[in-house]
Amino acid sequence: MASIMRTATIFVLSALLLLQVCSYLAMSRSLQEESMVARHEQWMAQHGRSYKDDVEKAKRYNVFKNNVEYIDSVNNAGVRTYKLSVNKFADLTNEDFRSTRNGFKQAPFPRSCKATFMYENVSAIPTSMDWRSKGAVTPIKDQGQCGCCWAFSTVAATEGINQLTTGKLVSLSEQELVDCDTGGEDQGCGGGLMDYGFNFIVKNHGLTTESNYPYQGVDATCNTKKASNDAVTISGCEDVPVNSESGLLKAVAGQPVSVAIDASGQDFQFYSSGVFTGSCGTELDHGVTAVGYGTADDGTKYWLVKNSWGATWGEKGYIRMQRDVTAKEGICGIAMYASYPTA
Numbered sequence: 262m263a264s265i266m267r268t269a270t271i272f273v274l275s276a277l278l279l280l281q282v283c284s285y286l287a288m289s290r291s292l293q294e295e296s297m298v299a300r301h302e303q304w305m306a307q308h309g310r311s312y313k314d315d316v317e318k319a320k321r322y323n324v325f326k327n328n329v330e331y332i333d334s335v336n337n338a339g340v341r342t343y344k345l346s347v348n349k350f351a352d353l354t355n356e357d358f359r360s361t362r363n364g365f366k367q368a369p370f371p372r373s374c375k376a377t378f379m380y381e382n383v384s385a386i387p388t389s390m391d392w393r394s395k396g397a398v399t400p401i402k403d404q405g406q407c408g409c410c411w412a413f414s415t416v417a418a419t420e421g422i423n424q425l426t427t428g429k430l431v432s433l434s435e436q437e438l439v440d441c442d443t444g445g446e447d448q449g450c451g452g453g454l455m456d457y458g459f460n461f462i463v464k465n466h467g468l469t470t471e472s473n474y475p476y477q478g479v480d481a482t483c484n485t486k487k488a489s490n491d492a493v494t495i496s497g498c499e500d501v502p503v504n505s506e507s508g509l510l511k512a513v514a515g516q517p518v519s520v521a522i523d524a525s526g527q528d529f530q531f532y533s534s535g536v537f538t539g540s541c542g543t544e545l546d547h548g549v550t551a552v553g554y555g556t557a558d559d560g561t562k563y564w565l566v567k568n569s570w571g572a573t574w575g576e577k578g579y580i581r582m583q584r585d586v587t588a589k590e591g592i593c594g595i596a597m598y599a600s601y602p603t604a
């Protein structure tokens with residue numbers, strides 16, 4: 262009898278304990294879920310995001326949750342030289358992201374600047390360079406949901422050479438390239454190539470200012486009146502020798518240089534700070550601008566790269582990408598398609 266009672270008591274106690282453990286687990290799961298929901302709401306408010314209905318919101322919440330978990334896991338791993346953050350792209354799958362934020366035309370990408378390399382024999386190269394501090398770089402811009410990174414890269418390199426030549430920093434028009442540089446390889450928000458952008462500027466006898474022909478982020482009809490109001494001219498452009506980080510170094514020591522990279526990875530999407538060391542491939546899909554180089558405190562050499570995803574992405578709109586890697590293509594293919602305009 263006593264033993265039956267004992268067994269029964271143990272049974273009841275264990276059942277209670279089990280119940281408690283279960284409800285504790287359920288509670289902690291729901292607490293986690295609740296805090297993730299709150300995090301999403303907070304993020305939505307911060308980024309002014311709203312969704313058309315509850316179905317869309319539930320879908321975006323799941324994407325957000327997956328991204329946050331990925332970002333936390335990378336940051337907590339603590340072995341990388343860079344950090345990720347829950348930025349404005351946090352409710353986009355990597356696929357959504359790639360389809361709207363890049364815009365460098367996929368290979369085969371014909372080169373069309375001159376193959377002569379004016380920096381070929383340069384020997385005195387400073388150990389670091391930051392064209393921002395020399396006043397040759399305009400503030401960070403935002404291409405929005407238009408695949409015209411190529412126009413932003415073309416413009417940033419042109420703004421650079423113009424400042425180095427005239428001493429004046431003038432913000433120039435991406436929209437003119439988007440609207441007017443059509444009919445060839447360049448297709449506005451549908452993608453393009455910086456080499457062709459430079460050639461358009463030469464053929465068009467210059468490019469107008471940002472304020473005269475402001476950015477709209479959509480393909481529009483070429484406003485020929487605005488487009489003919491040229492503010493800055495270039496004489497041509499040159500291609501940096503392919504797959505040569507040492508060639509790229511000589512060029513970037515001389516002026517801001519347009520480069521193409523593979524920016525398709527999740528780590529690139531959520532890059533926040535530090536020297537980016539990958540992972541990434543070499544399927545070039547994004548045009549950006551190398552505006553300097555240097556060495557981080559821990560000794561990692563980097564390229565200083567201006568992006569066109571607004572100032573909240575990365576290091577105030579910039580990314581430092583590892584320099585002098587083993588692969589001849591450079592990190593994310595940065596040495597594969599570099600070019601610059603000539604004064």
Ligand SMILES: *[C@@H]1O[C@H](CO)[C@@H](O)[C@H](O)[C@H]1NC(C)=O
Binds near residue numbers: 380381
């Ligand atoms: C670099 O030097 C070589 C040898 O003197 C010369 O042939 C070449 O034209 C020079 N390149 C440039 C771009 O000046």
